[in-house]
Structures are given as structure tokens and as C-alpha cells.
Amino acid sequence: MSIIIESFDFNRLEKLNDHLLKNSNKFHQIIKCNGEIKEISKKLDDYNEDSPISSVIIHLSVKQLIKNEQLVSNYRKFIEEIRVKRNMKATFIIVLMDYEKEREDKHFSVISSQFFQAKASMVTMSIESIVNALSVISMSMGNSGIFSCPICKEYGIASTLSQDELREHIYMFHSTLSLDEIMEDIPLCPFCDKPMSQGSRIGTHIHENHGPKGEKTEKELSLSTIYPFCLVVVRRKRDNTFLLVNEAAGRGYWLPGGRLNVNESMQTCAKRETKEETGIDIELKGILRVEYSPMMNYSRMRVIFYAEPVDENQLPKSIPDYESVGACYVTVDELKRLNLRGKEPVLWFNYVSNGKPIHPLSLLSLENAMLP
Ligand SMILES: [Zn+2]
Ligand SMILES: [Zn+2]
Numbered sequence: 564m565s566i567i568i569e570s571f572d573f574n575r576l577e578k579l580n581d582h583l584l585k586n587s588n589k590f591h592q593i594i595k596c597n598g599e600i601k602e603i604s605k606k607l608d609d610y611n612e613d614s615p616i617s618s619v620i621i622h623l624s625v626k627q628l629i630k631n632e633q634l635v636s637n638y639r640k641f642i643e644e645i646r647v648k649r650n651m652k653a654t655f656i657i658v659l660m661d662y663e664k665e666r667e668d669k670h671f672s673v674i675s676s677q678f679f680q681a682k683a684s685m686v687t688m689s690i691e692s693i694v695n696a697l698s699v700i701s702m703s704m705g706n707s708g709i710f711s712c713p714i715c716k717e718y719g720i721a722s723t724l725s726q727d728e729l730r731e732h733i734y735m736f737h738s739t740l741s742l743d744e745i746m747e748d749i750p751l752c753p754f755c756d757k758p759m760s761q762g763s764r765i766g767t768h769i770h771e772n773h774g775p776k777g778e779k780t781e782k783e784l785s786l787s788t789i790y791p792f793c794l795v796v797v798r799r800k801r802d803n804t805f806l807l808v809n810e811a812a813g814r815g816y817w818l819p820g821g822r823l824n825v826n827e828s829m830q831t832c833a834k835r836e837t838k839e840e841t842g843i844d845i846e847l848k849g850i851l852r853v854e855y856s857p858m859m860n861y862s863r864m865r866v867i868f869y870a871e872p873v874d875e876n877q878l879p880k881s882i883p884d885y886e887s888v889g890a891c892y893v894t895v896d897e898l899k900r901l902n903l904r905g906k907e908p909v910l911w912f913n914y915v916s917n918g919k920p921i922h923p924l925s926l927l928s929l930e931n932a933m934l935p
Contacts, residue, residue, distance in 0.1 A: 842880030
């Protein structure tokens with residue numbers, strides 16, 4: 564494999580130079596040129612070896628790029644030219660954005676996105692990352708397997724790799740491909756020949772079906788079951804009392820609340836459960852806490868609301884039914900004399916009585932809701 568390196572100052576690439584020296588047996592040719600597009604173009608024109616150019620490294624000074632917007636645009640066009648006019652689809656193009664003073668990454672996002680649009684493979688501020696990437700690049704030149712990359716094989720890159728090697732190659736070389744380009748360039752999975760369907764990423768397919776042995780895929784690791792609950796701390800201001808449910812079957816007194824129904828919001832559930840269990844209509848005033856508790860096979864999420872009765876004179880429910888035996892307002896002192904189902908009423912009633920923070924209801928919203 565051959566590498567072309569264009570740099571405005573090779574002295575700054577000490578770590579890279581060291582690495583190339585130590586691993587010189589892996590490289591057919593390392594062609595260096597100094598800081599100009601026409602220089603590197605000439606090197607590309609003159610290159611006529613059998614060994615493919617597996618990587619082009621372009622070393623640019625951020626100071627220069629910021630001062631001279633034309634420079635960004637020139638290099639952008641140049642990378643496009645390498646890809647399109649020179650048809651170097653398989654070459655790994657690295658842009659090193661070098662911060663001469665400190666490694667602050669101001670301007671990195673905007674400038675790097677332009678190089679990515681031009682189909683750069685990697686844009687980085689880190690020479691260490693280039694050294695690490697070179698190991699995948701040289702591995703892509705190996706011949707220890709039977710698999711080949713549908714994009715790179717015709718250029719003599721990644722044509723005889725093991726499954727693990729080709730997987731790493733595809734992740735690094737082709738992760739910037741759009742879905743349309745994947746369909747065109749990699750229509751079939753190189754391992755199982757399964758067609759890549761519209762909108763599916765080759766990376767995801769390989770990760771889920773041909774991942775490293777013994778490692779769980781993200782699909783297997785991802786949690787599919789979350790049980791959502793809400794609890795409500797309802798305070799009647801006029802006498803500083805709190806609403807408790809006398810739960811059926813002698814389970815004790817507890818906060819109103821319960822598990823969400825299908826297609827129900829937390830807020831609706833809080834009002835519904837409070838009405839069913841206590842007979843009281845409430846107005847939600849805030850959120851005390853959002854709890855998420857991961858467990859082995861599922862997770863539980865609870866939102867604890869703060870609310871006040873709409874009508875302080877409305878009497879709590881006293882006819883037993885499926886939902887509860889009844890409900891009542893209690894003072895913090897009276898809690899000691901009741902059989903509680905857990906300690907939360909004591910904790911939260913004291914919390915609210917002591918004027919601790921109550922978070923705004925807007926903390927909990929639907930996805931894409933308008934911002935306050
Ligand atoms: Zn490839
Ligand atoms: Zn497959």
C-alpha cells in the first residue's frame with residue numbers, strides 16, 4: 564500500500580513520522596509533498612505503481628484555514644476531484660486540522676463538515692487518531708481471508724480479508740456513506756449475500772448479524788420494556804394536609820397514582836388515578852422528581868407530581884371499590900398513627916411542608932413539543 568502525505572510542516576508530524584518509520588515494512592511507498600494542492604496533484608498524476616494508494620493525508624493549518632476561506636473551498640474541491648475525477652473511491656482521505664497553539668476545537672465543526680461533504684473519510688485534530696486509523700488501513704491490505712469489500716476490491720484494497728477484518732474495514736472506510744450510496748455500492752451483504760433493503764445501513768446489518776463472536780449486539784442489549792408509573796402528592800393548602808389512599812386488601816395507606824394506560828400521558832394518568840382512588844379532582848402544579856430504575860429484565864420509571872385539589876371542599880371518596888377502600892386528608896403528624904404501605908408519604912409530605920424545590924410541569928413533555 565502507498566500513502567501520500569501533504570503537509571505544510573512535516574516537523575509537526577513527529578508521531579506520524581515515527582510510526583511510519585517503525586512500520587515501514589507495511590508500506591510500499593510513502594510519498595511526501597509540501598503544502599500545495601498542485602504539488603499533491605502532480606504526485607497523483609505521476610503515480611504509476613501497482614500497489615494502490617490506500618490513503619491520502621492532508622495536513623492543514625487551522626490558522627490558515629480561518630484566515631483564508633478560499634483555502635477551505637480549494638481543498639474541498641480538491642478532495643471532490645480525488646473522489647470523482649480521479650475515481651479514487653476506495654482511498655482513505657484524512658484531513659488533519661492542526662491547531663498550532665492550543666488544541667481548541669473552535670471552528671472544527673463547520674470546517675470539518677465541509678470536508679465531509681466533499682467525501683473526506685476522516686477529519687481530525689489528533690495525530691494519534693491517524694496513527695490508529697493507519698492500522699485499520701494497513702489491515703485492509705491483508706490477505707488472511709476470503710471476504711472482500713464490494714467498493715474497494717476493484718482498487719486492490721480489502722479484497723481478501725477475514726470476517727472480523729472486513730467488518731472493521733467497512734465501519735471505518737464507509738461509515739459516511741448515505742443510504743442511497745449504500746444501496747448502489749453495497750447492494751448485497753458481503754458475508755451473507757442478503758440484499759440491503761431500502762433505508763437499512765450496512766453497518767447496522769453487519770453489527771447485528773456478523774458482529775464479533777461472543778459479543779452481544781446492540782439489539783440484544785437494548786432494553787425494550789419500561790414500566791411507567793406516576794405518583795401524586797396532593798396538598799390541601801388551607802390546613803396543610805395531604806391526600807392518602809386507603810388501599811384495598813389491607814395493604815395500607817399510600818399516595819394516589821398507578822401505572823399508565825396505553826396512549827396515556829403521565830399528566831392524564833396522574834389526574835385519572837387520583838380521581839379513581841380518592842374521588843378528588845386535582846390541578847397539577849409541578850414535578851417533585853423523575854425516577855428511572857434499571858433492573859435486569861425491565862426498567863421502571865416513575866414521575867412524582869405535586870398537585871392541589873381543584874375544590875378544597877370536595878370530600879374524598881368513602882365507598883370501597885376495586886380501586887381503593889377510600890381516601891382521606893392527613894397532617895404530617897397523623898402519618899405516624901397510620902399503617903403506611905411505604906415510607907414515601909412521610910418523605911414527600913415533609914419535603915413539601917418544608918418548602919423544598921418543586922420543578923415546573925414543563926420539565927415533562929411530549930417529544931418535539933414547543934419550547935417554553
Ligand atoms: Zn471498502
Ligand atoms: Zn449479512
